[in-house]
Amino acid sequence: MSRPAHSRGASLSGVAPKLNQEFAQKNLNWGSPIFIRIIKESKELELWAKSGKKFELFRNCRIHFYSGTLGPRLREGDRQAPEGFYYVPGWRMNPRSRFHLPFDLGYPNTYDRQHRRTGSLLMVHGSTVSIGCFAMTEARIEEIHTLADAALNGGQSFFRVHSFPFRMTSQNMLRHYGSKWNSFWRNLKQGYDFFERSKNPPNVEVKNRSYVFESAIDRLGAVARSRNPDWAASCVRSTGIAGRTGVSPIWPKSLHPHHLHPLQCHPDDGCS
16 A cells, blocks of 8 residues: 655755765665664764665764753653654654654653653654754755655655664763663663664564564564464475574565564564
């Protein structure tokens, strides 16, 4: 089923050709899947695009403003910008807002709700001010929105947005060792390191009130085994490779990685 376009048409008509040219110069395909990574401490929003089997950094954007300090959003009105693992399907992009081209991160996610964190409508948007959201210049949000729109119209069912307090290096973890959020940040670092190693964002779930991470292929293997053990076993016997990271066995269309959406999994699968 086709997804309705979410762009503002004429107001963004001059953005796409320039970006398309930059994509071509970097050997990226227009409409490729995207991934966004936010680093709060340095006010950076990284825009990644998929090239082959991995994602490549396309643009490092300056965050114009966000409120609060390092640390997660806890409750409505605390002015904190969220930290964690979020995703944005097309219906969370809302260009008809008082903000310029916003998209809703989906806070609170499963982890946030299990920790009784509250709040809503935390976004990335164009503006010079923000309370709890990430404000970008109008030029940057138009670029981000255009690439997100192209990716969603190109077949990506959602794009992931991972928000971190700082670059989760060992040195920075040591620098912030005394923080009350040290345990939470160690959990975030697992997801950060996953992407640093593979240049593919992990599939993220919540188990025992903690984030857990695995590749999309590994996740598909688990879903297949839970729904059709006999079929999954036959795949293992015939190929010997089902479920390995980076390997693409022939999956039924309903279980192909392209169709694996966090909220399209069966509730018993534990998807966030």
